[in-house]
Amino acid sequence: DVKVTQSSRYLVKRTGEKVFLECVQDMDHENMFWYRQDPGLGLRLIYFSYDVKMKEKGDIPEGYSVSREKKERFSLILESASTNQTSMYLCASSTLGRTDYVEAFFGQGTRLTVV
C-alpha cells in the first residue's frame, strides 16, 4: 500500500514563528504536492515538485517555500507564520506516467493553527 505520511496531525504555532511541515512518501513517486484546504474554497495548490530540488509555484505560493532534498521527502515552510495561514494542509504524491493512469495519494493532513 502506498503511504504518504505527514509529520503532525495537529500543530499550534505562534505568529512570526518559522514552521516546518514534513511529508514523506514510500513509493518512489516523482511528483509531490502541498495543498491547503479551507471551508468553501476547496483544495488550493501551494507548491508542486516534479523531481529532487525541482519545484513549481501553485496558485497560492505567497508566504510559503518548499524544500525537496530527497525524492521521498517534501517540506513546506512557513517563513513567518501568520493567522491567515491557519488551515488544513495536505501533502500528496503521484507517479509520472508509468501506468495507464496517474493516481495521487494523499496524507491525512495537518491542521495548523497560528495564534
Place this chain on the structure above:
Amino acid sequence: LAKTTQPISMDSYEGQEVNITCSHNNIATNDYITWYQQFPSQGPRFIIQGYKTKVTNEVASLFIPADRKSSTLSLPRVSLSDTAVYYCLVGEGNQGGKLIFGQGTELSVKP
C-alpha cells in the same frame, strides 16, 4: 490547465443512482479527466480516470461525450457512506504534472 465547473452540492437518497456532471469547455487534446472523493478529515482519494467514451470500475462509471467538454461521474445505488465531496480534475493525467482541484461537489446521501 482547463478550468472545471461542478455543482456545489447535491442531495440523494440511499439506493439511488447519482450522476455528477463536470463542465470543462477548454479541455486540451492530451488532457485526461479524473475524479477524486474526499471524506471529512481525510485527504482525497482517486476514484476513476478516463479520456473518452466510458470507463467503469468497481466504484463508479465515468461517461465522456465525443466533444469531451463535459463528463459525468455515475455512482450506482449510493449508500450513506458515499456522503463526501467529489472533485473533477482535468489535466495530463497519464503524464503526471500539476493537479488542480476546484471546489468540488458536496454529495449528501440521506436514508
